[in-house]
Amino acid sequence: MGKRILLFILTNILVIVTIGIIFTILPIGSYITESGNIDFAALLVFSAVIGFTGAFISLAMSRWMAKKMMNVQVLDPQGPLNEHERELVDMVHRLSRSAGLTHMPEVGIYHAEEVNAFATGPSKKRSLVAVSTGLLQEMDRDAVEGVIAHEVAHVANGDMVTMTLLQGVVNTFVVFLSRIAAWIASRFVKEELAPIVHFIAVIVFQIAFSILGSLVVFAYSRHREYHADNGGAHLAGRDKMIHALQSLKAYTDRIKNEKDSSLATLKISGQKKSSLFSTHPALDDRIQRLQQG
Known part of the structure; x- marks a missing residue:
C-alpha cells in the first residue's frame, strides 16, 4: 500500500497546485473584497471547491497513474497467460470473491527488485491489484497469498474512497491557509508588487x-x-497473513545492511519503528497484533 498512498499524494499535490494556479490566474472565486481584505466565508467555499475537486480528480486518475508510473503489465484473464500469471490472477479473483466483490480487480505485474504490492483505483468496480516481480521471486505461495489478501482487503474496505474524502478535507485547509499566508506576505511589499508576490506565495505555501x-x-x-x-487474515487465514508479514520482515532485515539501502524505501513496510512520514506501522507491531488476535 505504500506506493499507492505516495502516488496518490503526489498526484494530489500536482493536481491541486495546477487547479490553484488556474483559479488564481482566472477571475474565478474572488475572495478579496474591494477594500483589499479577505472574505473568509467566500475563501472557505473557494477552498472546499478546489480541495475536493483536486482529491476526486486524483482518485479518478489513481489507477491510470499507477499503471503509467510503475509500468504495470495488466494480465488479461481471457488471454494467454503462463502458469505463474494464471495462478496470480486466479488467486486475486478467488480472494476478491471471498471478500464479496462482484467486480474482479485488474491484476498486474511490474518489473522491480523491490518486494511490494499495492491496490488502487477509484472504486471497487474499477480497482487494480499489482505485485512486483521481486515479491513473486522472494516469497513462497502462502506469503504471496497473504500479501494479496491484504491488498484485496483494502479494495473491499473502500480505503481509497475514504482516503479521498480525508484528502479533500486536508486540501481545503491547505488552500485556505495558503491563501491567508500569501495575502499576509503580499501586505509587506509595494502595492505594484503585491499581485506577483501573492501569486508566488500561494504556490509556495500550498x-x-x-x-x-x-x-x-x-x-x-x-x-x-x-x-x-x-481483512487479509480473514480472507487467506491468520497463519498465512502472519507468515506474509514475517517474510517481509525477514526480507527487510536481510537487505538493510546491503550497500544499496534504497531498496529498503517505499516498500510495504521496511522500518523497525513507524514514523510520522511512514505509511505503514512497524512490521513487528503488525505481527504482534495478529498473533494476539
Whole structure:
C-alpha cells in the first residue's frame, strides 16, 4: 500500500497546485473584497471547491497513474497467460470473491527488485491489484497469498474512497491557509508588487502546507493497515497473513545492511519503528497484533 498512498499524494499535490494556479490566474472565486481584505466565508467555499475537486480528480486518475508510473503489465484473464500469471490472477479473483466483490480487480505485474504490492483505483468496480516481480521471486505461495489478501482487503474496505474524502478535507485547509499566508506576505511589499508576490506565495505555501497535511493522511494510512491485516487474515487465514508479514520482515532485515539501502524505501513496510512520514506501522507491531488476535 505504500506506493499507492505516495502516488496518490503526489498526484494530489500536482493536481491541486495546477487547479490553484488556474483559479488564481482566472477571475474565478474572488475572495478579496474591494477594500483589499479577505472574505473568509467566500475563501472557505473557494477552498472546499478546489480541495475536493483536486482529491476526486486524483482518485479518478489513481489507477491510470499507477499503471503509467510503475509500468504495470495488466494480465488479461481471457488471454494467454503462463502458469505463474494464471495462478496470480486466479488467486486475486478467488480472494476478491471471498471478500464479496462482484467486480474482479485488474491484476498486474511490474518489473522491480523491490518486494511490494499495492491496490488502487477509484472504486471497487474499477480497482487494480499489482505485485512486483521481486515479491513473486522472494516469497513462497502462502506469503504471496497473504500479501494479496491484504491488498484485496483494502479494495473491499473502500480505503481509497475514504482516503479521498480525508484528502479533500486536508486540501481545503491547505488552500485556505495558503491563501491567508500569501495575502499576509503580499501586505509587506509595494502595492505594484503585491499581485506577483501573492501569486508566488500561494504556490509556495500550498506546496509546503500540502506536505504538512500529508502527515494526517499518513497517520490514517497507518491506522487502516491494521484493518487490512485483519481483512487479509480473514480472507487467506491468520497463519498465512502472519507468515506474509514475517517474510517481509525477514526480507527487510536481510537487505538493510546491503550497500544499496534504497531498496529498503517505499516498500510495504521496511522500518523497525513507524514514523510520522511512514505509511505503514512497524512490521513487528503488525505481527504482534495478529498473533494476539
